[in-house]
Structures are given as C-alpha cells and as structure tokens.
Amino acid sequence: MLSIAGVSISLQLTPQTIAIIVAILVVLLIILGIGGRRRHRRRRAGAQHRAGVSRGGTRSRAKKRDHGMEIAQRHGAARSPEWPRVEKEHLLHEPACAACGYRGHGLQVHHIKPFHLHPKLELEPSNLITLCEIKGRNHHLLLGHLDEWESFNVNVRDDVRRYHGKSDLHIRADIAWQKAVAKRP
Numbered sequence: 001m002l003s004i005a006g007v008s009i010s011l012q013l014t015p016q017t018i019a020i021i022v023a024i025l026v027v028l029l030i031i032l033g034i035g036g037r038r039r040h041r042r043r044r045a046g047a048q049h050r051a052g053v054s055r056g057g058t059r060s061r062a063k064k065r066d067h068g069m070e071i072a073q074r075h076g077a078a079r080s081p082e083w084p085r086v087e088k089e090h091l092l093h094e095p096a097c098a099a100c101g102y103r104g105h106g107l108q109v110h111h112i113k114p115f116h117l118h119p120k121l122e123l124e125p126s127n128l129i130t131l132c133e134i135k136g137r138n139h140h141l142l143l144g145h146l147d148e149w150e151s152f153n154v155n156v157r158d159d160v161r162r163y164h165g166k167s168d169l170h171i172r173a174d175i176a177w178q179k180a181v182a183k184r185p
C-alpha cells in the first residue's frame with residue numbers, strides 16, 4: 001500500500017512495478033541533470049561572452065590600422081611572425097615619433113623601404129622609423145608615405161628633421177614636400 005498526498009494507491013510490488021518506478025526515477029534524474037548542465041553552460045558562455053566583449057573593446061582601441069600589412073597583403077606578402085618582437089624592440093629604442101617627439105597611442109613603426117618590395121628589410125632595424133598617426137600631424141602618412149599609403153619616402157630621415165614639429169597643414173603647404181609628392185614612387 002502506497003499513500004501519496006492522501007490518495008492511496010494499491011501497488012503490488014512485483015518486479016515489473018519496481019522496474020517501472022526505477023525507470024521513471026532514472027528518466028527524471030536524466031532530465032534534471034541535462035537541465036542543470038545546460039543552465040551552467042549558458043552561464044559560462046555568458047561570462048565568456050562578456051569577457052570577450054571587454055577584451056575585444058580594449059583590443060580595437062589599442063590596435064590601429066596596420067597600413068603596412070594591408071599593402072603587403074595586396075602585394076601577396078605577409079608579416080613575418082618575428083615582426084611583433086622586432087616592432088616592440090624598435091619602440092623600446094625609439095619610443096617617440098621621429099618627426100615630432102609624440103609618445104603614446106597612435107605611433108607606428110614604419111618601414112622606410114616597404115617590405116613588400118624589400119622582404120629582406122622587413123626585420124632590419126635600420127629600415128625602421130617611428131612615426132605618428134595622430135590628428136593634425138599624421139607624420140606616418142605625410143612623411144613616411146608622401147600622402148599615399150601605397151607610396152614611400154626614401155628621404156624620410158632627412159624629412160623628419162626638415163619638418164620637425166610641423167603640423168599636417170604646414171607640411172602640405174610646403175613647396176619642397178609638394179615636389180616630393182609629385183615625384184613619389
């Protein structure tokens with residue numbers, strides 16, 4: 001005799017009834033188990049998602065567009081896996097824009113001779129110079145690339161001295177710079 005909530009059910013505890021009760025309990029446990037795991041997974045996925053968003057946010061703010069890589073890719077060249085190390089070492093040695101002394105966000109390690117044309121010079125320290133990409137100066141584009149990312153300026157070392165501390169407006173207004181732009185490679 002089994003009594004559940006005042007309702008009495010007559011049960012003959014035959015091996016079959018016991019088997020059915022055990023089967024029901026097993027099915028219930030499986031359902032509860034799956035539900036619990038799913039909730040847990042959802043929570044974990046949520047946490048990972050949130051972490052990813054905040055990490056992604058900092059990354060997109062920290063990482064500027066890599067024009068050098070984009071141009072090299074267009075020419076079928078890829079960055080060397082050694083590049084991040086060489087770039088970091090260069091920034092330790094030359095941590096400010098060579099044309100204005102700016103330090104901080106918006107600096108680029110520029111290849112004087114583009115590495116898609118001179119693959120051997122990609123990691124060559126003497127082919128690197130730090131230039132800024134900050135608003136109002138953009139020394140990377142104007143002095144490193146003569147106003148055209150696909151082009152380059154072999155005289156950039158002289159030009160960072162000649163235009164030291166000058167704004168983008170001042171550089172654009174300079175006749176010598178305009179002549180160099182007209183003859184850029």
Ligand SMILES: [Zn+2]
Binds near residue numbers: 067068109110145
């Ligand atoms: Zn560059």
Ligand SMILES: [Zn+2]
Binds near residue numbers: 097100133139
């Ligand atoms: Zn600068």
